[in-house]
Amino acid sequence: MMKKLWSLPLMAALALALTGCPAPAPAAAPAGQIVVDGAWARAATAGMNSAAYMVIRNGGAEDTLVSAQVEGAMPEIHETVQAAGGMMQMQPLANGLKVPANGSVSLQPGGYHIMLMGLKQDLKLGGELKLKLVFKSGKTMDVTAKIQEMPMNMSK
Numbered sequence: 001m002m003k004k005l006w007s008l009p010l011m012a013a014l015a016l017a018l019t020g021c022p023a024p025a026p027a028a029a030p031a032g033q034i035v036v037d038g039a040w041a042r043a044a045t046a047g048m049n050s051a052a053y054m055v056i057r058n059g060g061a062e063d064t065l066v067s068a069q070v071e072g073a074m075p076e077i078h079e080t081v082q083a084a085g086g087m088m089q090m091q092p093l094a095n096g097l098k099v100p101a102n103g104s105v106s107l108q109p110g111g112y113h114i115m116l117m118g119l120k121q122d123l124k125l126g127g128e129l130k131l132k133l134v135f136k137s138g139k140t141m142d143v144t145a146k147i148q149e150m151p152m153n154m155s156k
């Protein structure tokens with residue numbers, strides 16, 4: 001009898017485990033909150049520059065990423081722009097990076113990024129980098145970026 005009592009919940013749990021798949025990322029951030037997805041930073045060695053990329057989603061009123069803090073590097077918020085002659089150039093965003101209300105902004109190679117100037121330590125492939133994002137509203141967010149290579153189709 002005990003066996004039978006146990007078997008039902010066990011079967012249910014097994015069925016759930018077998019059919020369950022990862023929930024898709026929600027389209028919008030929870031109300032009033034800022035969330036960060038897919039943070040990664042480019043592998044580099046000490047003395048070089050690197051950059052961190054991510055998607056920032058905002059479930060509240062418009063906010064602005066004004067700065068970032070990283071141990072062992074000087075972060076700057078940059079955008080990549082096409083200069084005269086078709087050359088791609090990076091420049092700091094003096095007023096920060098706007099994150100629209102109930103929207104998102106992507107930081108990616110060839111676009112917005114958090115430049116990591118003057119690395120004091122290696123960013124080793126497969127490792128992690130901790131960043132603190134600071135927003136105009138006063139919100140801060142701790143982000144862990146995975147150290148990865150630049151995707152093949154993005155590198156020159």
Ligand SMILES: [Cu+2]
Nearest residue numbers: 078090113115
């Ligand atoms: Cu840059």
